[in-house]
Amino acid sequence: MRASRFLIATLKESPSDAVAVSHQLMLRAGLIRQLASGLYTWLPLGLRVLRKVENIVREEMDRSGAQEVLMPVVQPAELWEESGRWEQYGPELLRIDDRHNNPFCLGPTHEEVITDLIRNELKSYKQLPANFYQIQTKFRDEVRPRFGIMRAREFLMKDAYSFHMDQDSLQDTYDVMHETYCNIFSRIGLNFRPVLADTGSIGGSSSHEFHVLADSGEDDIAFSTDSDFAANVELAEALAPAGERPAASQDMHEVATPGQHTIEEVSQFLKLEASQTVKTLIVLGEADEDGNQKLIALVVRGDHELNDIKAEKIPGVAAPMAFAPEGRIKEELGAGVGSLGPVGLDIDVFVDRSAAHLADFACGANKDGFHLTGVNWERDLPLANVVDIRNVVVGDPSPCGQGTIEIKRGIEVGHIFQLGQKYSEAMNAAVLDENGKQRTMTMGCYGIGVSRVVASAIEQNFDDNGIIWPEAIAPFQIALVPINMHKSEAVAAKCEELYSTLTAAGYDVLFMDEEKARLGVMLANTELMGIPHRVVVGDRGLENNTVEYKARRDADKQEIAVDQLLDFIKENVK
């Protein structure tokens, strides 16, 4: 491509409203422009990247045996009513009426449409398993679109849906998709992790998110130092500390702790580590027939955080988890939130594994302004329900049994999910089994945020000068930069020759052929745009039959003999 015929829309200044690095660089390098909040136009440079990502996704999905389809963006409300989501889905589902006042929505996802299609098209177990995907525009009316295309309203997604006779077949395809996603993100050149994820309220049996590791990520991912184990922090199991609980060595004492409420205040006041104290958190139980919710106590070590998702799974705890109102606590338990403790508490108490492993610990005395020290389980109070209800922290033993936990931030770019029969049951999607009986299909779904992959690749690959594209998705592989081309016929002729040679050899070359463009500007632009390889052609080098080569990732430049350039490129450009 000749720069003179290509829209290079680089900006000198970073737009003030862009917070995320990828958002700033996508604007500055001229990849995208905002049309309205959460709506972006892909400029020619950006679209080249998007298409390369899309093609890798398509090739690997095809290789996996999935079949590509294309479903409409606009979907009729009636299918969403059938699945129950017309009511459940919040305002992110943009609802519209057509000219005849029939209700439709802009598809944020396509479970309903594909389930409707497949219940009509597939009739027999012989046609299963089958996996269908599309790469298509989605719309989610985010309340606060941000970070550019990272959290846009309109975006490009690859979504796939698989159909099965049973769970074993689903598991097989799920495993194939897991591998396919690893292939996709590896080919793109991302540092990523498949991460065990929460199955949420859908209650499917298994789910993995694929996270690109980047400091700017919105999610905390827990890894093992010594294995492939990775899970969303919220989901990673916190094991019990190794060994037996230490024996009691102190007597229990009540201590006046006037004005000391937080763990920090109390532990400082008592001259104890926070890890030698416990927090007692009071949450609401499930409503009984009369709508009453009893109080339940959750006890975690003072230096640990309660994990809502784990807490919700305790039988009897209301979901979503909610803390009890302070007034009710005071009234029923006789003390304020900062002075609670498990000793003598007349409600159900659930104790985290680490808290249950303590001896001689401190806790609130259930009397305002007082705490207990030297408390010991099974001497001063019973220890009935020991559970895992805290977030893992760095240094915890990994639940896989190997190594310890490390935590990094990640950007979710993919998600695979065992849906089970949630949609097929609601929408009556069945096929005939071997005995001629109707059997509800089992489903999986598999998403990749194609446009988001572009942003996450930048979050992981940039420096002060701009983007550093992974080779596989770079908009151009090589920038060909002439020095004073309009003054030197030799430079112009050599550039034309190299442009022809490299293009003919199959490389994506951006030839900076704009007359009178300043060298400094051209070099800065090629760096900002992140083109992985750069060849500069000038009179001085040509006198010795050399050109200058620099890789975007490296600081060093090297002189390459002109007649060696193609071989050099073949060796260094994938």
Next chain:
Amino acid sequence: MRASRFLIATLKESPSDAVAVSHQLMLRAGLIRQLASGLYTWLPLGLRVLRKVENIVREEMDRSGAQEVLMPVVQPAELWEESGRWEQYGPELLRIDDRHNNPFCLGPTHEEVITDLIRNELKSYKQLPANFYQIQTKFRDEVRPRFGIMRAREFLMKDAYSFHMDQDSLQDTYDVMHETYCNIFSRIGLNFRPVLADTGSIGGSSSHEFHVLADSGEDDIAFSTDSDFAANVELAEALAPAGERPAASQDMHEVATPGQHTIEEVSQFLKLEASQTVKTLIVLGEADEDGNQKLIALVVRGDHELNDIKAEKIPGVAAPMAFAPEGRIKEELGAGVGSLGPVGLDIDVFVDRSAAHLADFACGANKDGFHLTGVNWERDLPLANVVDIRNVVVGDPSPCGQGTIEIKRGIEVGHIFQLGQKYSEAMNAAVLDENGKQRTMTMGCYGIGVSRVVASAIEQNFDDNGIIWPEAIAPFQIALVPINMHKSEAVAAKCEELYSTLTAAGYDVLFMDEEKARLGVMLANTELMGIPHRVVVGDRGLENNTVEYKARRDADKQEIAVDQLLDFIKENVK
């Protein structure tokens, strides 16, 4: 592709609500399924065709120097208000409010969005000309979607927009697009014509539609028998008949024609050819300051039809053209519609060129129940305004000066249009010229209905057995059909071998490998799906080391030696 891993969704019966052949065959062959009125899902087979069309369009657009971008489907109302179309556009523009009650629409076209982008990105004449395109989902809320994807609400379109300093530059790009469209439709393998089209109310200087010729087309296209000339019938110029007008040879007579009103009745009654009579049509003039519209008479030969679009262009005639109410005609002209004529008429009279060439003709006498015969221009009445206001008919001399007119039906699949400054002026899209002055850009736009191309290819290529795809867009090039594969190891082995060989040689092969599929069904399916080449492998043939080959377009089958098959395919499959 193995049929056992591919959704073959053929139907035996043609769905009763499908009228158009392409609609019927797209459903029957399993290319699409309806989701809701005017909304279709592309099944794997159909999507393969759509993608092939899309790729040809993209390659040729890239080759033309146009740059691909991708704009959002959802567009903010404010840009449409700026262009004035928020008010002008009818209910085909689907308007929506987002969750914050901001008004948006689903884009039926992207003039506003691209003009907004370019006015911000391009600053100097040095950056022009530039041509940007996208291949993207469009939505038009048709009041009555029909003919399947031919007139769907959601569809795939390639739209391009070019920007220029002046008309000459626009004309250059327009010519390049004209050639590019010819390349695209030729590569796809369509019988098409670029057709001069009406520029409508936009009033641009030039416009061509690209029509695929098919009996089912909605438009009448006029061609020259001897040249490339082609125009929408409504736009084709009707020349004056050759030679001088014949001399008068009869006297004018008033004849009683009781109860004879239509041209057919009158000419039969008078024993004249319809072409020896004239019709006098009364239309309304433009409203004056007081809102009054005077009457204007339009005279065409009895066997010709008035052309509204041409009539509207007569100075003084109201647009859109409207016939005068009968009561007013009777009152002001003294006779009913069936008895009018130009003789003695005291209003402006415009006479079509062919009517003006008549001698001794008949017309109404402006007296109910009477006609005049032997009427001659410039003897019995003046001949002031001779104009072209009729539709051309078969046999007319072609306006290009070569050959005569033929008329066929066409399906519009492309449209190129010189927009001029309609949008750039309204939206203030200007760049600096060589003298540093702001100059409003001149624009062109260029559309192809990508999904419609698929349907139109079918309308032009089918027989009783189904679709006959042009090679370039066939979903598969070759169908490989085994006879009793599950019973014959030799057939199974040979098919696997041929499948590997042909696939490795780069051909798109559909291997009908489903166990126990009946031969008749497989053959019918490959015909219905329109696969251009078919190879049948059976035990009987293999005994002589042959397979059976049949081209979809031909009735004949031929035996091909197995070891010659690849060479044969290379010769016969493009």
